[in-house]
Amino acid sequence: MSQILEYASWIYPSEDIGEICPVFRKHFTARPGAAAKLEITAFGVYEAFLNGQRIGNFFLAPGWTSYPTRLQVQTYDLTALLREENELTVTLGKGWFAGRISAGVYQALADGPRLLAALHLTDADGTREYATDESWQWAESPIRFSDIYDGETYDARVTPENWRFCRTDSCGKQMLIPQEGEIVTEHERLKPVAVLHTPKGEMVLDFGQEITGYAEFTVQARAGERVLLSCAEVLDADGNFYTENYRSAKSRIEYICRGGIQTGRAHHTFYGFRYLRVDEAPEGWQAENFTAVCVYSDLQRTGWIRTSDPLLNQLYQNIVWGEKDNLLDVPTDCPQRDERLGWTGDAQVSIRAITCTFDGKRFFSKWLRDMAAEQRGDGTVSHFVPNVGLFTKDPALFCGGSAWADAAVICPWQLYQAYGDKELLREHLPMMQKWVEYVCRAAGDSCIWSTGHHYGDWLALDAGEGNYTGASRKEFIATAFYAHSAQLLAQAMDALDMDGAAYHRLFETIRAAHQNAFPDCRTQTECALALHFGLAAAPDRVAAQLAELVRSNGNRLTTGFVGTPYLLHALSENGYAQTAYDLLLQTKAPSWLFSVKMGATTVWEHWDSRKADGSFWSTDMNSFNHHAYGAVADWLYAAAGGIRPGKPGYETVLFSPIPNRRLQRFEVVVNTPHGKVCSCWKWNGPTVTYVLTTPVSAEIRLGGEQHNVAAGTYTFVRGDTTNRRMKQRIF
Known part of the structure; x- marks a missing residue:
């Protein structure tokens, strides 16, 4: 990194303040026309302000990395925020470094959160550096508690005072790296779609969509009154608020009010929820003043799917939401319970679908x-x-x-x-x-x-x-x-x-x-792996066996995390596309569409996370926002829609769509490094019309036909072999 951080020291409070998050500050003056740059990182998570204005839009900076060897440093241009007299403040939370999630693993680096920063100021007086050292001051912030699993307590009555000088720590800087990943930031803002009064007498806000993020609210209150909120993904079979599947994660929001109108939100943690139970709030609070703020990595959307089937469309939306909710700096398994880890198995089964959508x-x-x-x-x-x-x-x-x-x-x-x-x-x-x-x-x-x-x-x-x-x-x-x-x-x-x-x-x-x-396969998963990985000695026999295993189970799957991503591929690639669609469009449990019919807005961890009678699989491990089974989107893009890279990076495109009469229409768009690729098929009576658009040369496979084409948009109409025609428009 630059020399600025070479001269900076790791700082922390000079006294033990327990669970309270410290705030650090540095005052400096700037001449008119000055320019300023801030380089900053932390063991923990930070939120920085210059003259009361938030610096940047990175939520939970500096993000989550393998801290002993890799810690990202962010650089911000502060020029537009400068005044003659300036105050830089930074609050520091435990985040992934020192909270319950870390289980003390990083204590060899530091026994608590630490801040490292330097401000580089250039004005008419020259260039000056304000690097973290013992001259920086700290105080207690209004954030009285913050933990990734358990939530946050904010006391708006607290004004930082009794400022003291910091201590420095020799944590080393060998792990510092420039910002590499996409930043985490706020995205959609959702209002409640309903205010529910449960049989137990609970007041619950339903936002209509499970999200990863935090609640923001505005209330008018007397000093000392509280807003106390609890999070949940689902309601139980009786319609009551349900949190047992969060296990030990408290996931609470506590805001202690000052007098007057005020707005509260999270600063150093995140939540996974659809429902908020209002456990306590000032008299006269209004549901319309509560907002669910969605938080995830700032990924560019690149893929879209739309079909004629409302249930399938909802499944796709659930998959996309599940991907967003679990792409928070690392590909997590779930965003709500006492886990939220970058599980490698979940990532490898979903990465093909994710890299189409984002x-x-x-x-x-x-x-x-x-x-x-x-x-x-x-x-x-x-x-x-x-x-x-x-x-x-x-x-x-x-x-x-x-x-x-x-x-x-x-x-x-x-x-x-x-x-x-x-x-x-x-x-x-x-x-x-x-x-x-x-x-x-x-x-x-x-x-x-x-x-x-x-x-x-x-x-x-x-x-x-x-x-x-x-x-x-x-x-x-x-x-x-x-x-x-x-x-x-x-x-x-x-x-x-x-x-x-x-x-x-x-x-x-x-x-x-x-x-x-x-020599034999015994389960749907064993068949799928043997076929898709090219291990079957007799692929035709194994494919027939797989199809029969599906049919004999009522056209339903039995696969788990390992077999599910390859199941439909193994069928459609071996002559059983009809059976693949049987599984895709199945609405009885277990199936993808069963959860949709049960009102899911994201993808479940279990096929039977919730049963038809409303009961739950278990309280032990039962997330309603897991992206692993959303890997089926890969089949929707690549098989049903038929868009695959012909050469890596879509330097060329391979079209091989698989239509099915149970879907009147199917449209796929993927923005590739070389431009937009589109595939659409639609039934018109006995014929199906394909409209395929490619920005590069492509190979088109329709049944037994093959066409090698240049960049352009192509239309094919296919029914029986006597009714064929082709339209072509070159870019």
Whole structure:
């Protein structure tokens, strides 16, 4: 970083103030025409102000990274906020660094939040630097408590006073890096759609949509009155407020009022909710003065899907909301309970869908650098990144499981497919190779990976009520992903003009071993993996078996986190597109549309998170905002809509849409690095009309036909083989 931070010292309060968030300040003068720049970061999360005006729009800055080796520094231009006399203030919260979520993992860096900053001022008097040191002052802020899991308490009666000089700490600066990821910021603002009075007599605001963010409210109050709010995703079967699935996360909002009209909001934490219970509020409060503010990484939208089926449209919207809600600086599993971690398994199953809907290049690149930084010497990768050691204070645990740690290979490869950036692929190749080599040693000469801890087909339904890991054999899944990662590594090396022959041979060896060890498939997931990963010795037989497993289960799935992303692909790629649509459009449980019919506004963690009678799967682990099963959007983009990269980064496009008569119309748009790609098909009586738009050369596959075309918009009408015509418009 610049010399400014080289001269800055880490500062913290000179006294122990417990859970209270400190505020730091620095006064300085500036001549007319001055310019100023602030560089700042923290162990914790900060909010900075110059002369009472918020600096930037990064919420929960500096974000969440692997703090021991990677801490982002933000740079802000303060010129427009300057006055002659200036006060820079910064509040500091625990955030991911020192709250309950970190489980004390970062104590070796510092035993509490720390601030590091420097202001560079240039005016007629020259250039001056105001770097954090003992001359900065601190006081208690109105934020009396803040925690990622438990919420925030704000006392508006408190005015910072009794300013004291700071202490400095020698935390080191070797971890400092420039801002890499997309910033987290506020987005949609939602008003309540209903005020509910529950059977228990609770007053509940329904915002009509589950979000990640915070509540903002304006009230008129007497000093000392409180606004006390609780968060929930759902109501129980009787219509009462339900929070048991938040587990130990209190997720409370407490605002202690000063006298008069005032507005409250969160500063150093976030919440996952659709419903707010008003536990306490000043007399005369109005629901219309409450707002749910959505918070997530500032990702550009790149994909859209619209169909003739309202339920399918709602499913797609639920998927998009679930993605946004869980793209808060890292790809989290859920935004509400005492977890909210960057689970690698969830990310690798969803990344194909996410990178169609959003420009995820910068977001995932930053997260993968954290993954590489935390990769152990033996090549193992944590099951959640950053590894905060939530379940144990030893962050060496929860590493190296199949499908989860395979994110080290799958995610970089998918970024290459979506954006075509060879240098980014090259950057991550060492991590990919170290992971495959670790599995190679773990599997040994047999090439069957049967050691270590694995999650199996997490939350599959084929092993009975209450089972977590499903009926698919763990060694079947582990070895299948070993083969898949070896093959992707070989292809990555080929793409980089490196010699990937050894890993191509390794894939073939694992494939033969897998076929020998597992001559039969026993579950939907085993069939899907064998087909999609190219492991089946007799693909036609396995595809027929998969289709029969689906039909015999009433055209319903039984797959969990591992099998679901590949299920529809395995069917449609092997002649069973009709069966894939049977699953997609199924409305009975378990299915994607069952949750839609039950009123979901995001994707559930379990197929049976809520049962038809309104009861719940469990209180133990039951999120209603999990993006993993939203991976089906990948099939909607790539198979139903038929848009795939012909070459990485959509340098060329491959169209291969799959229409179905149960949908009158299907439209897909993907903004690629080379421009907008569109696919639309619509039934008109016995014929289907395709309208396909490409900004680059493309290959179009319709049934047994193939057309190689230049950039342009093309219309095809297909019914029986005697009714064909083609229209073409070149750009």
